[in-house]
Amino acid sequence: MAKPLLQVSNLNAWYGESHILHGVNMTVGEGETITILGRNGVGKTTTLRTIMGIIRERKGEIRFSGKDMANVPLHRTAHAGLGFVPEERGIFSTLTVEENLMLPPVVADGGRERAMPLDEIYALFPNLHERRFSPGTKLSGGEQQMLAIARILRTGVKLLILDEPTEGLAPVIVQRIGEVLKTLKERGMTVLMVEQNFRFASRVADRFYLMDHGKMVADFPVSELPQRMDTLHKVLGV
Amino acid sequence: MAVPAQDLHEEPRVVLSARGLSKSFGAFLAVRDVDLDIEHARVHALIGPNGAGKTTVFNLLTKFLQPTAGSITLLGTDITKTSPDKVARMGLVRSFQISAVFPHLTVLDNVRVALQRPNGLSTQFWLPTSALDRLNDRADELIETVGLKRERNAIAADLSYGRKRVLEIATTLALDPKVLLLDEPMAGMGQEDIGTVSNIIREVAKTRAVLMVEHNLSVVADICHQVTVLQRGEILAEGDYATVSKDERVRLAYMGTEDA
């Protein structure tokens, strides 16, 4: 396995009084694409949000490039090189599409080299180009999803954290996003994502984590997929 | 099951139709000249690329948006100028693309809120809440239909995303709608729920018309009788799934090169 970029050990997290994560352990190697699988409500989103530092009620260790992230304030996590695309997309309605796109500052070290230039982004998502002056939330659901991904690509993060990137997207677009992720991978980007669309996931991921009840219950590379179908069946009901 | 047996196998007939439906947002024409006929006892799918105008069509049909041009007829009545709550009372009920439940009510209460209206129990401020207990049987029936029995007394906010969607369907069914509009009912749902929900939709469609937007093509192939493909606000193709999926333009604009 490549040199680890993100190491999570014994991570616990809470929403108020409800204990959601019960000791998550995972490692993401540099340049890897990892997919977390799991049924609705097992804590996938929570895992991503906790790693990102949005959920502050947490215990356990999160190391990014070897650096302990426990006390890093939220607005500094992006500086370390983490980029997040939330499940609900988070498009700003008072900003135009282009303003949305330009919003996140390029903050990570060396981000400028990794950052995807604007014309490349527009080439990738022509819808966005066409609607670039309309308010962000006037986009359709799928267009918003594209915008949310595109927005992060422009900042040149090291680790891209995606929460269900294909939800609500037309098959052509899903395909296109798959291609984008492959391109990014070639450029050395690391991706950690949660995905329900199993077929899509199996096409882009190098490795899977299987989650149940706030814990990782299995971890295997894509090559082992055929042997693992039974476990998957049990845990996911695929 | 929620559906009485004698109602099965009803004849299809048009219950909701739109003619020349158009909607522009400023200079942007989101929906142009769409004709749609939704039939009783049928599942009709509305598919198309993102931004094609599917949700907008839904908003127009349910009157959450006022069309720029065109007319809409529900059960023989022109509803082009009717308010959304009135349309809902006439039997046209929708679900939302982003999940819509009453978060701090229990699952049971969510369903009962929906049941209150058709049962004439919504404006009685002089009755105790226990008056609503007479809705419990029907509510439990619905909850069981969608498989939420275990979560019956849970607070809706505590449900996972997929379970919320299921609950939403239960509340929608509670109104016993004649026409059901579902906006991406499977979005964000795990495989196990997709199966359940497909079955529910198939089942309820035996006695009512269903129009759904869905990107999950296996579901569309599986349960939909009729498919309309929308692109850039216009109808690109229409027909059953087999026909539509062979259409080269549809493959190019929407389905991509893979198989469904």
Place this chain on the structure above:
Amino acid sequence: MTMIFGIPLQAFMGQLLIGLINGSFYALLSLGLAVIFGLLRVINFAHGAQYMLGAFVAMLMLQYFGINYWFALILAPVVVGLFGAVIERLLLSRLYELDHLYGLLFTFGLALTIEGTFRYLYGSSGQPYAPPPALTGATNLGFMFLPVYRGWVVVVSLIACIGTWLLIEKTKLGAYLRAATENPTLVQAFGVNVPLLLTLTYALGAGLAAFAGVLAAPVYQVSPLMGSNIIIVVFAVVVVGGMGSIMGAILTGYMLGIAEGLTKVFYPEASNIVIFVIMAIVLLIRPAGLFGKDA
């Protein structure tokens, strides 16, 4: 002589100008309110108190340190802005994740406290503050006798309004601010120091109120009540303009100033309610306000 509605044209022009001058105060005040509301989603009930503070700080600066009007015009907003920043950082910021109404209730309490304190310390009949010597006197415009100071008020408030509008609508900083309004957590996850941004915004809003206060000091008695009298009107201006719309607040401020000015001629008794009547009519026709986006 030309007459308009039974009033000589000259007098009419004079009244129009007076309306415009009052409108500049409304515009300046509602601008600050709209900035704070637009970006923090807090109805700043303490806005009137901060306006009053501006005037008081200027007066006290003159009394105790001999700081003249020109320095006060810069310093008083800074002082009040700092005060606002401290309040925001220590107290108000705890309320953001709650219902926005708590912000309103908190600032309501803040307004009562500030005004109560100043009433306790200085009574409420008001204190004098003389206009700067350079701006005393008046010029004859032909149709009226315009105090130089009033002319200055119009010019300077116009500059402040346009400057603020540009800052928020046309700069990157403004884009951060607008985005942070909607989803502060996400903007922060993008690497922007949102808490700091919000503090600055509140300070800016409070500073604008104080700026209006200093401008008003030579015209009105500096009294602890000066803010509470005007705040409700300014709220109405913001509602008519469309809450959160900065341009709306500015334009409506001027428009309502003029409307009020004309009412003072034709039906003076109603000049206090004309703004509310206009508000009712506007809300009937356009519930989101004149320049507001529909919710």
Place this chain on the structure above:
Amino acid sequence: QSASDGKVKIGILNDQSGVYADFGGKSSVEAAKMAIEDYGGKVLGVPVELVNADHQNKPDIASNIARQWYDTEQVDAIMDLTTSSVGLAVQALSKDKKKITINTGAATVDLTGKACTPYGFHWAYDTHALAVGTGGAMVKQGGDSWFFLTADYAFGYSLEQQTSDYVKANGGTVLGSVRHPLSSQDFSSFLLQAQSSGAKVIGLANAGLDTANSIKQAAEFGIVQGGQKLAALLFTLAEVHGLGLEAAQGLTLTEGYYWNLDDKSREFGKKFFARTNKMPNMVHAGTYSAVTHYLKAVEKAGSDDADAVAKAMREMPVDDFFGRGGTVAANGRMIHDMYLLQVKKPDESKEPWDYYTVLATIPGKDAYLDPNKAGCELVK
């Protein structure tokens, strides 16, 4: 000979935090304290106590406090009672409760007119006296054409009404008036109308902050420099001080007392100044006078019973530095001389608080309504 409950208790109820806080306010409390001390702190061998409260200019709060004072604190008399609505409310309540009120702060003539009571007295001034002074006497000084800036409520109307009556009675004319809403901040529009009317005198029939702002803005628009005179119908030394001579110069007004009139009034003024750091206006001096007169009456009646005290109050003359040959009429009106005053220019003022030039003295019998014609039921 005794007081009912082993003490005589006086309440000062006035505005201590609102627009009239300078007009009466805490300084009135101080004046009452001085009066009690000067009287020796005791009457009929029992101690005289003083309580005070802020009524915030709200008649309902005022009557609540008064009711509670009477019901639970054995208060015998209440004084000051700034603003007409409060004055009327508390006087009516006190009638039911059989307690004395001496009003030094409110203006309305109704207190001793149609709302008069056997136990209610009106001490320092009233709208009639203001109208006669500023309206009548000023016409005689040459200010014979008027324009009014009137606060749009009952007090403003009656002040305007009464004043314009006197203006006309003395041969002057009223060119017009404009009614402004209560608590307008900006008067420039109204002042412009007054200015273009060409009237020689602009009468300000408003009060408190409204008057102060009108005067300040009048200065800004050069109204006094332009040759028009400003007459503030209800304005006292305290407000002149708050406004400053720069803005207030040239203003004409009527008061029932000025500290710099003669030795007697100067003596009180200096004493008062030593305690409050302010020179007294007619309300403060009036309150001192009222407390003193009340205590004398208790002494004379030999009891704090309201009927007896009220009777004694009416029988005794009020000859002190404030009352000057004053008498208490059957309707409760204390009749004394008033003064028409003009605010000095900054360079004319020789010492701190040297603010007024006395233009005329208005004899009490001219200043106040004839008790027989005041509309009071007590006087038949």
Place this chain on the structure above:
Amino acid sequence: MSDVIHTTAAKTRTGRSATASKAYAAFLGIGLVLLVVAPMFFYPIFLMKLLCFALFACAFNLLLGYTGLLSFGHATFFGGAAYFTAHVVKEWGLSPELGILTGAAGAAALGLLMGFFAIRRQGIYFAMITLALSQMFFFFCLQAGFTHGEDGIQSVPRGHLFGFIDLANTTNMYYFVLAVFLIGMIIIWRFINSPFGMILKSIRENEQRAISLGYSVARYKLGAFVMSAALAGMAGGTKALVFQFATLTDVGWQMSGEVILMTLLGGIGTLIGPIFGAGLVVTLQNYLATSQFPVTIITGVVFMVCVLLFRRGLIGEFYASRLGRKLGFEHRR
């Protein structure tokens, strides 16, 4: 369908357990007894004032706590009703009970009018619009002849209840006010725990969804608004009789602020919280009016502290406290 489901349903519906219900009943009993004997120990006028404000706050809470609408103009209903009651009792010689009914009806009419404008917006917008409209009403009261401007309607006779019980007698008056208060509370309680209340709650939770279920949301909100206005009017009318006074104080925006403070202090969305909130505010004001310290500063500070630290209010905090939870209360928000 098993019985188990039914019993759990019953439990979730009332939102509190059997112990809580018992505790609640016990509190109610004790409270009632205290109210009946209170005039022997406290100044009755003060108690009456307290009851009037308690009812006012509870009426206000009906809107804020159960419909989620913050009205910043409730003084209109309280003070407006005070004027109406005072006017019909003093000028037309109506009996006190009819006077209060007139006040409540007048307030309801005002509520309908204000609601018509305000109900179409939500949250802060709603608050601002109610504030502005109530300001208009304030100016109306300042100008209208029958209100007697800043003097107010003074010396309102209390009259005879049902024509024979003399209310000038303080004790009679107290029990009359207590009766009005209890009637008001019963109406509120019933209103909240009714099918209508259920719909209100769901509208507060998710308005769009309620519309799509076929509810004309605006009408339900308006219904709640008018009901709240009428009850506030009932309190205002009663207050006018207690103090024999109707003034501008009761229609000013500060009064609207005060009732929010009371509700906030007591506990938004709790049935009895506002009573305690009102009690605290009225006591504080009573005490401070004659002290040397300005009321507004204290009020302001209390406001801020409450918002920052005791958002749930006295009763809300109690429900959420360990004792409260042990007794089985569940806080709604």
